[in-house]
Amino acid sequence: MNELRSFYRDYHPDARALLDACDSVLKSALYEREPLPQWSVGRVTLLGDACHPMLPFMAQGAGMSIEDGVVVARCLAQAHQLDDVAPALQRYAAARQARTAEIQIGSRGNQWMKTQGNADGVYGYDAWAVPVSA
Numbered sequence: 001m002n003e004l005r006s007f008y009r010d011y012h013p014d015a016r017a018l019l020d021a022c023d024s025v026l027k028s029a030l031y032e033r034e035p036l037p038q039w040s041v042g043r044v045t046l047l048g049d050a051c052h053p054m055l056p057f058m059a060q061g062a063g064m065s066i067e068d069g070v071v072v073a074r075c076l077a078q079a080h081q082l083d084d085v086a087p088a089l090q091r092y093a094a095a096r097q098a099r100t101a102e103i104q105i106g107s108r109g110n111q112w113m114k115t116q117g118n119a120d121g122v123y124g125y126d127a128w129a130v131p132v133s134a
């Protein structure tokens with residue numbers, strides 16, 4: 001706690017009061033992960049941080065997880081019997097992997113909105129409309 005407070009010692013009193021109100025804080029490393037080549041095996045799949053954990057510099061981890069949720073739900077809605085589930089999950093991964101890998105790698109660079117200005121690419125994606133058909 002004292003280490004954190006010392007970093008913020010010259011900040012506005014309101015910010016320091018907030019830190020003074022904390023009993024304890026956690027210090028955690030940031031881990032880089034490469035995009036995973038495979039998300040699904042049979043009727044088991046991954047979504048969110050489990051398959052694309054990313055550094056926080058684009059603030060998109062939860063955004064990507066929510067997009068995954070929409071796309072996997074759309075793919076599973078096309079599965080009318082048990083045998084349809086595994087191919088539906090393959091379609092979900094195929095629809096999502098390039099998108100999440102781009103954000104994962106972009107976030108790692110920590111240049112987004114500094115030297116790169118692709119906000120439309122990030123916020124213009126429509127998980128409800130991206131093609132998922134067989």
Ligand SMILES: Cc1cc2nc3c(=O)[nH]c(=O)nc-3n(C[C@H](O)[C@H](O)[C@H](O)COP(=O)(O)OP(=O)(O)OC[C@H]3O[C@@H](n4cnc5c(N)ncnc54)[C@H](O)[C@@H]3O)c2cc1C
Pocket residue numbers: 047048049050056059060061062063064065
């Ligand atoms: C400090 C911080 C700031 C962030 N800011 C942003 C931001 O501004 N914008 C953004 O988009 N993203 C942000 N993120 C990233 C975002 O929080 C994550 O990307 C997102 O929560 C991932 O969602 P998830 O559902 O994949 O995983 P999680 O939110 O981690 O959910 C996984 C859940 O599974 C539970 N669980 C684990 N193991 C088991 C088990 N064996 N049995 C049952 N349950 C289990 C966990 O308790 C947890 O509730 C931030 C993250 C951090 C740490």
